[in-house]
Amino acid sequence: MHEKIIRLVNVSKSFNGHQVLQDINLGISRNEFVTLLGPSGCGKTTTLRIIGGFEVSDIGDVIFEGKKINNLPPYKRKLNTVFQRYALFTHMDVYENIAFGLKIKKVEKKEIDKKVKEVLKLVNLTGYENRETGSLSGGQQQRIAIARALVNEPQVLLLDEPLGALDLKLRKDMQLELKRIQQSLGITFIYVTHDQEEALTMSDTIVVMKDGRIQQVGTPQDIYNEPINAFVADFIGESNIIDGVMVKDFYVEFAGGGFECVDKGFKANEEVDVVIRPEDIKLVPADQGMIEGVVESVIFKGVHYEMLINGRDMRWMVHSTTMEPVNTKVGMQVIPYDIHIMKKVRTE
Amino acid sequence: MKKRLLAYPYGLWIVIFTIIPLALIIFYSVFTTDATGIHFTLQHFKRVFEPIYLSVFLRSIKIAAVSTIVCLLLGYPMAMILAEKNLSKKSILVVLFVIPMWMNFLARTYAWMTLLEKNGLIATALGFFGVRLPSLLYTENAVILGMVYNFLPFMVLPIYSVLVKIDKAVLEAAEDLGAPPITVFKRVIFPLSLPGVSSGIIMVFMPALTTFVISRLLGGAHFTLIGNLIEQQFLTTRDWGFGAALSVVLMLMIMFSMSIALRYEKENEGGGLW
Amino acid sequence: MVKTAIKRIYTFLIFLFLYSPIIVLIVFSFNSSKSRAHWTGFTFKWYVEMFKDQQIMTSLYYTITIALTASIIATIIGTIAAIGIHSMKKMPKAIMTNMTYLPVLNPDIVTGISLMILFILVKLPRGFFSMLLAHITFNLPYVILSVMPKLKQLDNQVYDAALDLGATPGYAFIKVVLPQIAPGIFTGFLLAMTMSIDDFVISFFTTGPGVSNLAITIYSMARKGVSPKINALLSLMFAGVILMLLVINNRMSRDNGRRGENVI
Numbered sequence: 001m002h003e004k005i006i007r008l009v010n011v012s013k014s015f016n017g018h019q020v021l022q023d024i025n026l027g028i029s030r031n032e033f034v035t036l037l038g039p040s041g042c043g044k045t046t047t048l049r050i051i052g053g054f055e056v057s058d059i060g061d062v063i064f065e066g067k068k069i070n071n072l073p074p075y076k077r078k079l080n081t082v083f084q085r086y087a088l089f090t091h092m093d094v095y096e097n098i099a100f101g102l103k104i105k106k107v108e109k110k111e112i113d114k115k116v117k118e119v120l121k122l123v124n125l126t127g128y129e130n131r132e133t134g135s136l137s138g139g140q141q142q143r144i145a146i147a148r149a150l151v152n153e154p155q156v157l158l159l160d161e162p163l164g165a166l167d168l169k170l171r172k173d174m175q176l177e178l179k180r181i182q183q184s185l186g187i188t189f190i191y192v193t194h195d196q197e198e199a200l201t202m203s204d205t206i207v208v209m210k211d212g213r214i215q216q217v218g219t220p221q222d223i224y225n226e227p228i229n230a231f232v233a234d235f236i237g238e239s240n241i242i243d244g245v246m247v248k249d250f251y252v253e254f255a256g257g258g259f260e261c262v263d264k265g266f267k268a269n270e271e272v273d274v275v276i277r278p279e280d281i282k283l284v285p286a287d288q289g290m291i292e293g294v295v296e297s298v299i300f301k302g303v304h305y306e307m308l309i310n311g312r313d314m315r316w317m318v319h320s321t322t323m324e325p326v327n328t329k330v331g332m333q334v335i336p337y338d339i340h341i342m343k344k345v346r347t348e
Numbered sequence: 349m350k351k352r353l354l355a356y357p358y359g360l361w362i363v364i365f366t367i368i369p370l371a372l373i374i375f376y377s378v379f380t381t382d383a384t385g386i387h388f389t390l391q392h393f394k395r396v397f398e399p400i401y402l403s404v405f406l407r408s409i410k411i412a413a414v415s416t417i418v419c420l421l422l423g424y425p426m427a428m429i430l431a432e433k434n435l436s437k438k439s440i441l442v443v444l445f446v447i448p449m450w451m452n453f454l455a456r457t458y459a460w461m462t463l464l465e466k467n468g469l470i471a472t473a474l475g476f477f478g479v480r481l482p483s484l485l486y487t488e489n490a491v492i493l494g495m496v497y498n499f500l501p502f503m504v505l506p507i508y509s510v511l512v513k514i515d516k517a518v519l520e521a522a523e524d525l526g527a528p529p530i531t532v533f534k535r536v537i538f539p540l541s542l543p544g545v546s547s548g549i550i551m552v553f554m555p556a557l558t559t560f561v562i563s564r565l566l567g568g569a570h571f572t573l574i575g576n577l578i579e580q581q582f583l584t585t586r587d588w589g590f591g592a593a594l595s596v597v598l599m600l601m602i603m604f605s606m607s608i609a610l611r612y613e614k615e616n617e618g619g620g621l622w
Numbered sequence: 623m624v625k626t627a628i629k630r631i632y633t634f635l636i637f638l639f640l641y642s643p644i645i646v647l648i649v650f651s652f653n654s655s656k657s658r659a660h661w662t663g664f665t666f667k668w669y670v671e672m673f674k675d676q677q678i679m680t681s682l683y684y685t686i687t688i689a690l691t692a693s694i695i696a697t698i699i700g701t702i703a704a705i706g707i708h709s710m711k712k713m714p715k716a717i718m719t720n721m722t723y724l725p726v727l728n729p730d731i732v733t734g735i736s737l738m739i740l741f742i743l744v745k746l747p748r749g750f751f752s753m754l755l756a757h758i759t760f761n762l763p764y765v766i767l768s769v770m771p772k773l774k775q776l777d778n779q780v781y782d783a784a785l786d787l788g789a790t791p792g793y794a795f796i797k798v799v800l801p802q803i804a805p806g807i808f809t810g811f812l813l814a815m816t817m818s819i820d821d822f823v824i825s826f827f828t829t830g831p832g833v834s835n836l837a838i839t840i841y842s843m844a845r846k847g848v849s850p851k852i853n854a855l856l857s858l859m860f861a862g863v864i865l866m867l868l869v870i871n872n873r874m875s876r877d878n879g880r881r882g883e884n885v886i
């Protein structure tokens with residue numbers, strides 16, 4: 001159990017009577033890239049702030065290398081944070097910003113110079129020492145914020161939507177850069193985002209959250225291929241989610257028809273969510289499909305076409321590399337393996 | 349019609365009621381008139397540097413500086429307390445800070461006379477506990493107290509308005525980087541609040557240096573600051589030339605201290621009532 | 623816990639310091655004797671007698687007439703001037719703005735004396751009119767500095783749009799521009815009023831015999847003791863101000879769309 005560098009045990013937190021985190025249990029290993037993923041307001045930032053020491057949980061423990069640190073103030077914790085809006089010190093230049101933590105630790109001036117130089121190189125901003133923070137672009141400020149945290153050589157780095165304010169291109173570059181930094185330094189990253197694509201490309205482990213609860217913890221593959229419920233399925237990539245009834249093992253009814261599937265272990269006639277990914281629906285001639293429909297719209301998405309197809313009074317999203325023009329009749333085919341059956345998520 | 353013409357009547361007003369009067373003061377400070385006409389002279393300025401008058405200047409500067417420092421020491425923590433309150437309480441407290449200024453300034457200063465005088469409220473209250481103090485009124489300390497009392501809000505409000513604007517995340521970032529609360533204050537909060545501090549210092553130091561009312565009421569008839577000296581020249585001794593020279597020196601001092609303080613104020617981001 | 627307690631005590635002490643003279647003033651307006659230190663019993667008589675006191679009533683009259691007249695005139699000239707300055711080019715605009723700051727930054731005593739010299743030289747008898755001119759002079763900057771930021775916020779296209787829709791410049795100004803800068807004008811007016819009512823130094827130097835405002839009267843009384851009637855009058859005015867503040871505050875929280883319109 002000791003290779004877990006951080007553990008959250010039964011952590012709950014409420015603000016003014018509003019339950020924000022509910023019984024969070026999570027273990028994070030050394031050198032792991034963990035991403036907290038979930039919709040806005042689900043408690044990602046709060047979780048991070050509890051780990052960072054900026055909030056204290058109502059109940060439960062935060063354990064760092066086997067020691068409880070529930071009430072340890074942030075300045076005594078061996079981890080650093082990259083804040084959602086950078087939080088650079090505007091009254092200092094780049095050098096002073098980065099040197100801040102080292103000066104507090106009374107590191108020698110020569111050593112500080114060396115480390116600042118190194119970390120600036122690491123974030124590709126060599127030579128920026130004397131720039132005022134206000135004169136930097138968003139992406140550069142972002143990298144300074146990362147450098148300012150990294151220079152302290154923390155064992156764990158907390159990052160709260162660090163790329164949220166950047167444009168798409170810069171975002172992609174920075175994702176790669178962050179991943180490179182994490183791997184080359186061998187630091188544990190706890191990364192918050194609500195962008196599922198970002199989570200899938202960067203993480204070793206994804207923690208999907210909703211309404212203050214953890215929904216699922218797993219590798220990107222696990223989460224994508226075997227989402228535990230319709231919420232996770234929908235949040236990770238787009239999905240068609242249909243109300244269905246599990247008539248018996250391996251047989252489900254939805255959209256006015258009965259279909260074979262590979263799931264079992266539900267009560268007879270239990271109401272379930274049926275999840276089908278858009279790319280798992282094959283388009284076939286109209287009379288050969290399981291469900292017949294009419295193409296309503298087509299959008300080219302770069303790699304594939306996204307089509308909305310109206311069939312059996314429902315709208316199906318289909319991704320395909322070939323395009324069918326609007327108003328064509330088509331048939332839709334799904335193999336049993338791609339029909340995912342999930343327990344209904346409790347709705348509040 | 350050009351819209352900028354609308355500013356001309358006001359421009360004229362400034363020329364007549366601000367520029368010309370100031371020019372007159374400067375004129376009287378360097379010219380004397382007698383039967384033979386108008387003569388240039390520096391005698392008025394020479395007098396300013398005579399020891400008796402110089403000592404008045406030094407005393408004024410000292411008292412104004414002490415009042416400013418006391419205001420800063422009392423006001424900064426107050427501004428911090430105001431700034432960290434949650435929103436609704438905050439605005440109430442800030443308004444409470446401003447309300448005393450709505451009571452006539454002379455009346456409030458006069459009320460301090462009644463508090464401080466020999467048989468006044470404070471002496472009576474202290475006497476109750478067996479404490480006997482020498483007269484509080486008509487002392488230098490009374491004057492400083494009066495200044496601190498009157499000008500404290502001018503210190504607190506600009507500092508407050510800068511402190512509330514500091515992003516909380518920046519303070520958390522400092523803490524995150526290992527700074528204990530005192531270091532966060534020294535290295536982040538205080539430097540970021542300097543624009544407010546410098547406007548506060550200007551707004552306290554200037555009126556403290558130039559007042560003649562507080563010193564007259566709380567310092568007594570013989571307590572002379574620059575303001576009192578100037579007033580005497582124009583209303584009692586009627587020596588306009590010397591009075592004008594004193595006024596010019598006073599204005600120069602104000603300009604000088606402002607230029608020092610303004611150096612800290614980056615562009616327009618400073619606090620201040622304006 | 624200890625920290626919050628210390629903060630509370632500190633806040634309390636500072637407020638005690640700020641309010642004690644005011645409390646003393648108000649309490650002794652109800653004191654039955656003229657004593658300024660000993661409580662001898664409760665009375666309302668000063669509140670009645672102040673209305674019969676010729677000197678007090680005259681100074682109140684001058685205080686209010688001068689404050690009202692000066693701030694109205696300053697508001698009109700100042701608003702017009704602000705519009706003019708706003709549409710100026712960079713250089714003249716900077717010059718005008720700096721000149722506007724001059725009376726604010728200049729020590730009151732110098733402003734007062736310089737105006738006194740002016741009035742003496744042009745042989746303007748000192749009294750009501752000279753004091754009024756002086757008050758307008760020191761009120762103008764407050765109006766201009768309150769209106770200018772509003773003009774800066776104003777979207778120029780709105781005015782142009784009104785002209786485009788067929789409004790005459792005058793009509794466009796009254797219907798489009800004025801409502802948007804009105805809060806600034808109002809703030810400026812209130813500031814000017816406050817400054818005027820409270821002013822002692824400049825009034826002291828620019829007035830003449832027989833014309834004093836409340837501040838001057840209090841100053842002249844201070845040596846021999848200020849009458850409790852003045853306490854009564856000031857307490858009433860103070861109550862009036864606070865009432866007004868509450869009303870304004872209510873109105874402001876009602877239209878909470880615009881905030882930060884501090885009247886302070």
Ligand SMILES: Nc1ncnc2c1ncn2[C@@H]1O[C@H](COP(=O)(O)OP(=O)(O)OP(=O)(O)O)[C@@H](O)[C@H]1O
Pocket residue numbers: 015016020038039040041042043044045046047194
């Ligand atoms: N200091 C606070 N006081 C009161 N409520 C708070 C506080 N901080 C967070 N909350 C509430 O807790 C909930 C979770 O907030 P949190 O910031 O953790 O969400 P998040 O997942 O980070 O969202 P986002 O993606 O928008 O950043 C929200 O409903 C928020 O309003």
Ligand SMILES: [Mg+2]
Pocket residue numbers: 044045046084160
């Ligand atoms: Mg967040």
